[in-house]
């Protein structure tokens with residue numbers, strides 16, 4: 283007999299996915315040019331060897347503490363919660379990490395793996411520049427060569443991060459093909475890897491790409507959810523009722539969600555970039571408004587036209603401006619284990635200002651999408667409930683964008 | 693016998709090697725593609741490889757990326773590409789046509805619908821750059837059911853064990869990627885390629901074609917000594933790029949370059965006899 287989605291949800295042990303070939307149900311997998319099949323197999327083998335290696339994990343934990351500044355606080359946003367008049371909202375302060383976002387957790391993990399694999403050159407794609415900065419940072423510290431691919435349009439709107447990367451010794455390569463944003467940067471990084479497979483490690487910045495990336499990036503980011511679990515038990519004596527995170531490729535969201543997936547009482551809310559509104563077509567919300575397809579090495583929800591061409595996205599935040607999403611999110615959506623909604627540029631701006639003014643925390647515009655959803659959710663859930671929002675990054679990089687948006691000249 | 697098989701048999705009987713040009717369908721404009729295909733055949737093509745344009749061609753270098761962009765600017769869809777093949781077949785029922793592209797357009801169309809439509813249009817083989825045999829799933833059966841040959845790439849990084857798996861899944865011919873890189877790269881090591889092709893010949897009875905990085909008549913001739921077929925893409929597409937506004941120039945430049953490769957390859961055969 284066919285199982286209902288609800289039956290499936292009850293019987294799935296989320297910690298057991300993906301399968302050995304990187305599949306989450308029909309999503310994920312490894313759709314790449316043949317040249318990359320062997321390096322991906324080599325990478326999987328190396329990662330699976332070190333994944334549970336006490337010495338590797340000790341090195342990661344030590345750097346997470348001493349270099350990144352972990353654990354990040356779980357901060358009760360008391361004034362903001364009171365002002366909204368709903369649930370108690372906690373903010374997981376990934377903005378306080380070295381380099382200002384959650385991206386460093388993953389960049390650090392992959393760079394340590396690259397070192398163990400004897401790769402001296404690392405490459406990365408970046409949208410907002412946060413992952414590029416994180417990668418350039420760990421590369422500088424480990425003495426590796428670093429090349430970062432970045433869409434030419436993103437270079438324009440995130441220029442402070444471009445300068446940071448260059449200061450750190452990375453070469454930033456503008457990508458002028460296609461839509462000149464994150465997806466094209468990813469294409470170009472893949473092409474680099476195809477060409478330089480022998481000495482190069484590709485540090486993908488989110489839970490997308492071919493297997494083992496969605497698994498590996500998730501594992502490195504689950505430090506967020508594992509800390510949150512301990513911290514909320516300590517502060518509130520119980521698990522939260524809901525988790526909220528923005529979803530670009532989905533790494534900060536899965537990092538928070540994953541350690542709670544087997545706890546049926548915890549709701550998960552992923553927030554995509556609604557841009558000018560879903561109806562306008564100007565957005566970056568594949569889970570809300572896309573269809574399954576194959577891009578960047580995996581099967582997932584995509585923004586595409588009726589003949590399978592990937593279409594341009596729009597978001598005020600460069601880090602959410604991506605037409606795909608990690609395959610695990612596609613699977614969680616179909617299983618209804620997580621729900622995905624979208625928040626427009628305008629709503630995100632309101633969330634940005636609200637938290638800046640009531641809590642003294644200037645969030646990244648990506649994060650502002652999650653904050654906007656947390657506000658409505660806090661009202662829906664009511665005062666007895668607890669919400670944790672992943673405050674994935676700080677907003678310094680976005681000050682120019684905010685000023686432009688409001689017609690202010692800096 | 694499939695058209696691809698028949699073509700390789702005939703060439704073998706003549707002691708010749710196959711010349712396989714690649715162009716992106718719809719580049720520089722959809723109206724020119726069918727004429728260009730016929731022109732390629734007249735200039736000596738044995739099989740035509742027709743690119744299905746895709747917005748995110750991760751296996752391609754800048755030349756074919758731009759070809760995709762030019763084609764997509766005209767809104768060329770996979771359905772349009774199949775219509776071009778159908779039109780080509782009205783006056784050429786013998787030259788095999790292989791579609792080369794990426795998974796997503798096929799994924800969105802649906803495997804059975806794609807396979808039926810492609811076979812009906814007169815396509816002979818399908819090469820999807822980002823679809824390794826491991827992920828084929830139902831596509832294998834759909835292609836087989838429609839009589840289409842799945843063509844696979846084998847790369848310099850492919851392990852021996854995988855080479856055998858791929859050979860077992862492949863039909864038509866094997867496409868050996870002659871270098872680590874994207875299309876249009878330029879660093880061929882002919883000796884290394886020849887050694888890998890020899891190894892493939894021990895593993896499969898299928899013809900082996902070599903492509904990526906073959907940009908001149910001289911290289912085509914050299915490479916053709918090592919393999920059953922030569923695939924030429926970026927060098928031809930560069931001619932399209934440089935003459936994109938002038939249909940007549942595109943036809944003459946592209947077919948001119950291909951014809952020079954053909955005669956260099958055939959001269960090599962004659963010299964060897």
Ligand SMILES: Cc1ncc(COP(=O)(O)O)c(C=O)c1O
Nearest residue numbers: 412530531532533534601648675
């Ligand atoms: C602060 C911040 N949050 C979120 C994201 C979105 O990425 P992901 O969905 O992988 O967490 C980015 C990406 O650049 C970011 O910089």
